[in-house]
Amino acid sequence: MTKKNDLAKETAGLLKPWLEKIKDKKLRAAVVRTYELALRKSGYKNAKDLRKIPFSLLVDCKGVSFIDHTLAVTHGAFHLAEAQVKHFPKLPYKINYDRLIAGALLHDAGKILEIEPDGKGGFRKSRNGKLLRHPMSGLVVAAEAGCPDEILNIIGCHAKEGEGAPKVIETIFIHQADFATFDPLVMLEKGTLVEEKK
Numbered sequence: 001m002t003k004k005n006d007l008a009k010e011t012a013g014l015l016k017p018w019l020e021k022i023k024d025k026k027l028r029a030a031v032v033r034t035y036e037l038a039l040r041k042s043g044y045k046n047a048k049d050l051r052k053i054p055f056s057l058l059v060d061c062k063g064v065s066f067i068d069h070t071l072a073v074t075h076g077a078f079h080l081a082e083a084q085v086k087h088f089p090k091l092p093y094k095i096n097y098d099r100l101i102a103g104a105l106l107h108d109a110g111k112i113l114e115i116e117p118d119g120k121g122g123f124r125k126s127r128n129g130k131l132l133r134h135p136m137s138g139l140v141v142a143a144e145a146g147c148p149d150e151i152l153n154i155i156g157c158h159a160k161e162g163e164g165a166p167k168v169i170e171t172i173f174i175h176q177a178d179f180a181t182f183d184p185l186v187m188l189e190k191g192t193l194v195e196e197k198k
């Protein structure tokens, strides 16, 4: 296992350029601490392993890793928020960008515990993952790392667990950006994604 400082440094490197955009130093540190804790509880030896984990076991990820997915969701959620800020005459709610970025970087942190190597070069659902889906395990680790309740709302409610539950606005943007990366792959697999003519 990589040493504590190195693990934090490695994680910060993986979450570039979004991590530095979080202005609140305490929140930025809590994001890194959540990854550190999740990695320590998991079987992964260092943060760079997160580049190898598929972002989901439910679909063929076509080479999109946990980190690729996390950064794409963060990017997408940020721009969903920006689109409304730019085009609505008056935004009916306040968007907290620190919360949006931190929450997006953390929304799937529980997958570090949910997905484990199968020993044959692939990945499988861990025992922890069978007991607790990633929104729940991620929430527990993030709480332990000192993340505020609003971030826990994002982690806990970004997927089906959050259906019908009260949410902060940032959870909604993250949920939409998340499923925009997942649904097309599912549809591709089912043959329901209508593709461009060859």
Ligand SMILES: [Fe+2]
Binding pocket: 069, 073, 107, 108, 178
């Ligand atoms: Fe996700």
